[in-house]
Amino acid sequence: MLTFHRRVAPIFTLFVLACAGRAPAPQAPAPTPGPDAPVAATQPPAFVPLATDGGSGRHPWQVGSAGNQLRQAIFDGAWTAVRDKHFDKTLGGLDWDGLRRKYEPLALAAPDEPTFYRLLNEMLGLLGQSHLQVHGPGEEPAAPPDEIPPPQTRTAAADAIRDAGDDYGDPGLLVRIIEGKPTITRVRPGSSAAGAGLRPGFLVTHIGGRALATLPPSGRALRPVEERFRLRQLAARRLAGLVGSRVTLRCLDENDRPIEVMLERDPPRSRAIQVLNMSPVVPEVTSRQVGEVGIVAFNVFLLQPVLGEVQKAIDGFRAHGTKAIIIDLRGNPGGIGAVVIPLAARLSTAPLTLGTIVYRDFSNTLATTASLGIKPFAGRVIVLTDEGTASTSEIFTAGLQEAKRALVVGDTTAGAALGSVIEELPGGAVVQIPVADFKTPKGVSIEGRGVQPDRRVFETRAGFLAGHDVVLDAGLELAKASLP
């Protein structure tokens, strides 16, 4: 009568994350010139902010940098969590005790917090896997001098945003690596970036005064798609910051003329959500219909509110007699892994197995079941991918592709498809640990490999300058070709 172990299955299922987008925590503030100086600009998180520390108004990373005791506790916590929870008990055959002996003194003696975290991540990086990282206060180097803090003028609107914890935004552009160069691929209408005249196809050389061409050192060699994924994340991180603060952007326009603009960070369009220690994210679901083809795009796998809105869009397409659906997962870094089950169930009239999650001591199948009152969509399904399609997005895509339920159009995905948990460490740090491998029903591992598209589409700078979305165009062509 009293036990709650009947909830083992749903609770357990929900807490396994497949999200490759966990952002570094924001940095410690740069030294301020005096007591009356404005709040120092901070290096922003990848999306939007962490929660504040219980009402003081300060973010956790503003409390101070990690002392040696704290560093020791963070190192111990991360090292032990990986040893005890990693899905591979052998840790790839690495001498984990030996690595501790090597890295612990180096990390504890690091001259600053960025070096401490870099060394810790270098040790974790030797496992050569995604979903394995430590982040914490002070991890990012000091903010560059050409960052401009937000104005001190208080407005009711700005206060309301800050009260909601949604005081981080971005200037409204997406930077990806196209033909080997950081390129603006999307500009949000009405954003600061749009107001400054930035357009898709412009090349980006510097953000906030720092060159964008190279990544911070990694503990292991990165695959090309991984490099592009990380540079994309790095650009997003540098662009995000306190609403109202400004960041410089140096670009080459359509004629390769250098331009420099100062962009203000716009407020987020809706409230940020933070669940299960993932980075806060502003969920976005968009849907539209082009002829007999429905298109739905979303930027994270969450139960609330994303799943319901995507299901509603699919149901709406089905009700309107749509013959094909395009699911746009470009730039979607994953989220709660279990969301793939109800989503796939909406797209398959027969029971469908997407693959197996292999934990340390047992396995669990990602299989759809017949839910009462659900009418699945039976038409053609196309999934759009790029280098930012990661983790849960890859599990979903790989499962549908192998079951021949969807055609995949775009680029190879990130190859970061493991189940993970994000655990708290002392001092506001967190460690993400891969607790499960993923294999498709045919036993294919997507980690380190990615999903290969059925139709590969190469994006070019010229295409972006001309205003084309060649991946979507290819998806639409394929969808329409199948229509009776």
Place this chain on the structure above:
Amino acid sequence: MTIAILVALLAAAPAETALRPAQAILADYASAIGGRAAWKRLHSVHIKRALIVAGQGASGSEEHWATADGKNLTESTLHDVATFRQGSDGRMAWSQDPVFGLRKLEGAEQEEARINGAWNAEPDLASLYLNVKSVPPPQEVQAEAGTDLECVELQKKLGKPVVLCFDAKTHLRAFQIGVQPSPGGDIPYRLSFGDWRTVKGIKTWYLEKMIAGPTTVEGRITSLVFDEKIPASRFKMPKP
């Protein structure tokens, strides 16, 4: 000399010979939690729990209602994540969650629901299972217990058996080890129990810790009310 040999032989005897019969262990448990008579006086229960997912940035709440005629409903919410329900109208068990939707439970899941939903079966646990037998304490819990344990294995009609371990001194439940059937396969779990309190003559645990794979969830009772009037409509399966 003879005594010394006898002591040595006893010490070397296999542990199995020292196990008490399962029925005796369960009878002691029934007494320790207040006895059958105290439990039989109850007609309904309404429990509220607070849930904390250790170190993973999540918490939640849970409510459970059950009545003597076998109806029950459990509604669990993990804040900002999901709400899930499981219930029975006394004949048919169902489940509703955002992952698998609304469905009638069948097979091993139905059997699990039958056992979990049985009204006040704590003093009569053996009656819920096909058979019971004493087993040595599993290593994984003996080390953690810090006290002697007595364990029984209970075989369900369907699915894998569950092992219950009791504190050999207090005879109260200490651990439960089993697997939870799910649409994706069996999920191994381990429960531990603590903070025992007496309410209306029965003794029950207020603290329950579940470990399943890398996840640890702690449930703590915040309110427990017996014999509250609960309308039958509460236990109806939701409409699709």
